Amino acid sequence: MGAVFASPKLKSTDIFSKLFQHWDGNPLIATQDDYPAILLQSGKVADWWKFTVFHQPEMIILPLSGSVTGPSSAFAYITLERTSTPLQDVEMDKLEAASRARDEQAFVSVADRIAWDKRPAEDILNAVQLSLFAGAHLKARQLAMLGADYYPDHIELQKYARILAPPKVLSSSLPADPGGGADIRWLKTHAGEYRGQWVALKAGELLVSANTMDELVRIIGNPKGTGILITKVD
């Protein structure tokens, strides 16, 4: 049921009117597009007004002129209370929505408008995770590296930056391994004879074939670190 309303001052009357229309039925849900730009930029609005609505859990935030507090003269069921506390984090909400929708373009567009240097480490980490879910992989890397830069002692951000960093050369002068090419040539030559089978090859020699990989691994053991290529012949 939670709903937050925000509106430019001139629209306040409209909002109240809609509120009345919907009060007995479904609550009015404001879309994020209804938020004014100031919310998108800062996520906070000072000197707006928080409305506590009796009997309903919704919090309604509307800008009003004057300094009235206490029961609303216009709407008896509303109490006015001045507030400058942060609203919900609209920027992160928008990021989350774009991520959930897997809308990579919208995600990047929202992320690019956020001042990450003013954000806590947890927000940046959350944004990296949302980026990955959205399929915005480059943005995930950029945010992770930015976060690692801003928070050098934050272990998780450092981990994200390390794992998402551009590939790093470990060695470019290792000896050749002609056996790998021999395995490829074996497959080109003999694939037709082993269709549907799993095969284990080493240096162009067939070690064993089996119907399943599990069967193959039972015979040769885990091939990790042995130079043995295992593959299904399709």
Place this chain on the structure above:
Amino acid sequence: MLFYEDRRLFATGMMEYEYRPVSQQGANVRLILRVELDDLSFLAVVDTGAPYVIVAPAFARLLQLDSADALERTELKIRGVNFPGYIHRLPLQLPASRGESFRFEATTFIPEVDENDWGNLPSFLGMFGCLERIRFAIDPAEDAFYFGALP
């Protein structure tokens, strides 16, 4: 191996590849390399449209990785399907038939799905997080994949 006009090296190693559909039902031919990821040898399709190294579940199982070393569980869209899994950083070696083999750290997606749900999908070598820092060229006449590190 391969040189620029001014004799600077372009590629330091060459490996042979297969050029075929990944399965008998496959309509499109793929460039398939034999690679070694964390010392496990398997075949992977070069896919410059994909991110990361993506390891088919059957081989992921053999890698015996600990998800504690990975990033938080996420999802990756592969051929239109979202697969859950973990992102690791692993050493990947391109073993040269001629020249010098090349070892580098690549970002790697390890799907956490049943092998049946994976279907006939192969493993992939994607551009982002994997091939993006490698010079490469192919010679279709020889089925040769040339590679070299960026300086």
